Amino acid sequence: MRWMWIDQIIELVPGTRMVAIKNVSLAEEHLHEHFAATDDLPALPVCPASLIIEGMAQTAGILVGSTRDFKEKVILAKIGRAGLDADVFPGQTIRFEAELQHIDDSGAGTAGVVSRTEPGSGRWEVIGHIDLLFSHADRNMAGLDLPEHNFVFGDNLKIILQTAGLGGAIE
Amino acid sequence: MPDSAVLTHDEILEDVREVLIEALVVDTEEVTPEASLTADLQAESIDFLDIVFRLEKAFSTQDKPFKIEQGELFPMNLLENPDWVQDGTFTDAGMEMLKETMPHVDFSDFEHDRDIDKVAATITVTSIVDFVARKLAK
Structure with missing residues (x-):
């Protein structure tokens, strides 16, 4: 999680659910190319769907990690479902709501709801669902030489957790 | 349902x-x-x-x-036990283990091959x- 794609954790109940938000800004350089103006069309800056999936993966990944005190190396293994019905534009906020469906020694499955809102509107609009499968890497990759330290939950995550008042959650 | x-x-x-x-x-x-x-x-x-x-x-x-x-549906860490797998193929003990732990799988064809790379296909x-x-x- 070297490149954090959520800004703030709103709610974290380990073993149950986590809610996080991401503010989309025109200052993000990739929006200038996604999509740039052409000879025929004006620029249309929208948050790439792949990065919305990444945001949900980080939200759900933290939820999965927190459930086992961040001891496991939680790796995104499979996107079971990802459907988005609307774009997110600069100035809007994305809300990632992840619920833990299953967890065992091998890994975990999560169900996620993606919403967006206009600043000040106070109303969230559901725009999609993203269900993910995570692997507890140490338990599924026998023979691979993974680092001893938990490279998944690093310094950037600590900042996010501290901001949410959960600074003591990870060593 | x-x-x-x-x-x-x-x-x-x-x-x-x-x-x-x-x-x-x-x-x-x-x-x-x-x-x-x-x-x-x-x-x-x-x-x-x-x-x-x-x-x-x-x-x-x-x-x-x-x-x-x-490991209930499919046994884990098969390669780690030399009694079960040697040189990439299942031993007699390995075959017995498979049949005992996976009674839901038909190993009759696989028994002639025993290649560990093919066991998942059973x-x-x-x-x-x-x-x-x-x-x-x-």
């Missing part, structure tokens, strides 16, 4: 097919009883975890959770159906 404790074989088959269609994103007609999960339906190792989670959800009831333990749709039926009957 009917009460999972009294499901018929055909009902289990239909539910298993639904699980596999969703987990592996395959067409209905591909999920025949004899289809191999890896060889025919292109399941990868992580798909087995997905399938386990979906089976647990599909066959759990309020009264009786359907919990599949790690798991068919029928294997999963039998696995579920045996667990529900306990």
Whole structure:
């Protein structure tokens, strides 16, 4: 999680659910190319769907990690479902709501709801669902030489957790 | 879905097919009883975890959770035991272990080959159906 794609954790109940938000800004350089103006069309800056999936993966990944005190190396293994019905534009906020469906020694499955809102509107609009499968890497990759330290939950995550008042959650 | 404790074989088959269609994103007609999960339906190792989670959800009831333990559907860490696998093939002891821990799989053809790289391919749709039926009957 070297490149954090959520800004703030709103709610974290380990073993149950986590809610996080991401503010989309025109200052993000990739929006200038996604999509740039052409000879025929004006620029249309929208948050790439792949990065919305990444945001949900980080939200759900933290939820999965927190459930086992961040001891496991939680790796995104499979996107079971990802459907988005609307774009997110600069100035809007994305809300990632992840619920833990299953967890065992091998890994975990999560169900996620993606919403967006206009600043000040106070109303969230559901725009999609993203269900993910995570692997507890140490338990599924026998023979691979993974680092001893938990490279998944690093310094950037600590900042996010501290901001949410959960600074003591990870060593 | 009917009460999972009294499901018929055909009902289990239909539910298993639904699980596999969703987990592996395959067409209905591909999920025949004899289809191999890896060889025919292109399941990868992580798909087995997905399938386990979906089976647990599909066959759990309020009264009786359907919990599949790690290694129950497919044994883990086979390579780590030299009594079971030597030079990439299963020993006689390894074959006995497979038959004992995986009674839901038909190893009659595999027994002549024993190549560890091919053992996952022995798991068919029928294997999963039998696995579920045996667990529900306990």
